[in-house]
Amino acid sequence: MKAFILVGHGKLPKAMIQSVKMMTGDIPNLYSICLMPEEGTDQLKIKMKKLKTELALYKEILVFADLFGGTPANTLFQTYQKDSRFSFITGMNFPMVLMAVLTPNASKEEIILVGQTGIKDLQAKEQVKDLESTNSEILITKKESKAKQSTIHVRIDSRGIHGQVTTAWLPYLQVNRIVVIDDLAINNPTQKIALKMACPEQVKLSILSTDTAVKRFRDDVSYKNENILVLILRVETLKEIDKKDFIFKEINLGNVPARKDTRKYRQTIHLTDREREIIKKIITKGTKFTAQMVPNDAIVDFDEYLD
Known part of the structure; x- marks a missing residue:
């Protein structure tokens, strides 16, 4: 079974999980790690350690980070890049997370494509x-x-x-x-x-x-x-x-x-x-x-x- 970790600034990861569960119902393999304004990398690492026991149960772990180059993405990548179970995607948005959760066997390329195609200008004349x-x-x-x-x-x-x-x-x-x-x-x-x-x-x-x-x-x-x-x-x-x-x-x-x-x-x-x-x-x-x-x-x- 695959686990999914959503990491980002503020309460965005928790809010994203709440939105996903509105579509999928309750699912046990979805986790969030939030970096609050008063926190830094040390606090992020502490939160990551708290998940260690639960994450040990999974053979695959896909991390979604909100911002490429941001502290949450950098910290998790530096910590887990040598762990073969982990893979990473930045620029997290709702369509891509939903796609990943509903289709656990989807490749990173497929997930990213869904994230990109979900971006539309609703007022575009065409x-x-x-x-x-x-x-x-x-x-x-x-x-x-x-x-x-x-x-x-x-x-x-x-x-x-x-x-x-x-x-x-x-x-x-x-x-x-x-x-x-x-x-x-x-x-x-x-x-x-x-x-x-x-x-x-x-x-x-x-x-x-x-x-x-x-x-x-x-x-x-x-x-x-x-x-x-x-x-x-x-x-x-x-x-x-x-x-x-x-x-x-x-x-x-x-x-x-x-x-x-x-x-x-x-x-x-x-x-x-x-x-x-x-x-x-x-x-x-x-x-x-x-x-x-x-x-x-x-x-x-x-x-x-x-x-």
């Missing part, structure tokens, strides 16, 4: 133009369709397409199409651009109204042979889908944020009384609700929380 003009709704014609049925995974997540979805759920479920169902998003050009921007290039994207979504899932042609992740941004959308006499077999509650008049059911699930009643009604129709933030987390039967 990129915005591409997003506005992209026709993401690609359907299969009857001539192309085969007997194999589509596989559909459904998740309620107010954040839409974001880090947990792209780095954890898409690879885990081997998704090749995301279907976002939301009657508000379909009429919001800015939100549609944001969704297209967040969707990986190799994954097809459909942003649909509840009417269109139900029609597509009812026919036997549109999404043949596809592995689909359905993202529902609002619990209220389930009510609109139910009005059309359509249900999903299972729905994963990922993130429903805290708002006025909501009750906390789990760390990332907060429901109003109205939303609670919508879910309870859908359960009576035969849908099973689970709660699971990331694939590494245990699957929780959310039906029991509503009893």
Whole structure:
């Protein structure tokens, strides 16, 4: 097993680990070493020694440092450069750390490339133009369709397409199409651009109204042979889908944020009384609700929380 050490100035390494765990769930092989303003190399070495026993369990250790030539990077490199278990990358950023943790066998070159390609100018004219003009709704014609049925995974997540979805759920479920169902998003050009921007290039994207979504899932042609992740941004959308006499077999509650008049059911699930009643009604129709933030987390039967 490989260990990862994040080292840098101030509380950045700890904050980076917190961000990573939001995507991956709790993982034991991720460590941080922080150099605070009042500290120097001696304090860094003391912190490193405290990890000695735990690090002895690993055959490979990858160190991410925030700044090339900085004291944290220099100190760890000078201390461990002769230990063949250690390798080092500087210029640490979130995409590269996430890539390394989720893909332990990735090479340093691959990790660095992910870190570089994750840097984008969101206001670049060329990129915005591409997003506005992209026709993401690609359907299969009857001539192309085969007997194999589509596989559909459904998740309620107010954040839409974001880090947990792209780095954890898409690879885990081997998704090749995301279907976002939301009657508000379909009429919001800015939100549609944001969704297209967040969707990986190799994954097809459909942003649909509840009417269109139900029609597509009812026919036997549109999404043949596809592995689909359905993202529902609002619990209220389930009510609109139910009005059309359509249900999903299972729905994963990922993130429903805290708002006025909501009750906390789990760390990332907060429901109003109205939303609670919508879910309870859908359960009576035969849908099973689970709660699971990331694939590494245990699957929780959310039906029991509503009893």
